[in-house]
Amino acid sequence: MSSLDVNPLQIIYQDQRLVAINKPNGLLVHKSPIAADADVFAVQLLRDQLGQKVYPVHRLDRKTSGVLLFALHEEMNSLMQQQFQEGKVKKTYHAIVRGFTPDAGEIDYPLKREDGTVQEAFTSFKTRARSEVPFQIGKHATSRYSLVELTPTTGRMHQLRKHMAHIFHPIIGDRPHGCNKQNRFFKNQLGMDEMMLHAVSVEFVHPATGQIISVKAPYQPVFGKLLEVLKLSLA
Secondary structure (H helix, E strand, C coil): CCCCCCCCCCEEEECCCEEEEEECCCCECCCCCCCCCCCCEHHHHHHHHHCCCCEECCCCCCCCEEEEEEECCHHHHHHHHHHHHCCCCEEEEEEEEECCCCCEEEEECCEECCCCCEECCEEEEEEEEEEEECCCCCCCCCEEEEEEEEEECCCCCCHHHHHHHHCCCCECCCCCCCCHHHHHHHHHHHCCCCCCEEEEEEEEECCCCCCEEEEECCCCHHHHHHHHHCCCCCC
């Protein structure tokens, strides 16, 4: 974790009650027994940076970058968590995936939790760009990739990662849900080990003001670099 560029954290929104950062890949939100190797956490880093207690109102996977929202008071924390739980917060992600995805689509595929409970899970997607590059990974001389915009309406664990793998367009750098051949190529040939999933925006109604707030996070450098390498242009 010492190689993480987290000092200081990039603050992309702040008022008297809420603050949002652009979380880098590899940074845990808070301590977790399933990631005993980590000794750096977003909660502690932001607390020290602001000099006050902070409350994460939602979560992002360790491997996912982008908008991460915190409350600065317990009451605001409860109000924002309620909005997330009720599906009133619009979350938008971008992912670089294997293959040419359809122009748009919906993934309605229930997911099973670790305790065996099956939960409904729904994701809609739009393809923002496609490219074919001369990477030989297997029997073909070229490889195809897509930049997709993902909008989940449920918040299941690893939902976007599992849903993209389910439709055979796994996210680059995803382990264990992705493609081992692709991941190995990007690590060995390009030195890229990160997962290409980025939370680009979070939109919600501010509990204190009633205003619609839209917080956007620019791509992390590694995401932008891979877009260039793969010639995936939003234009």
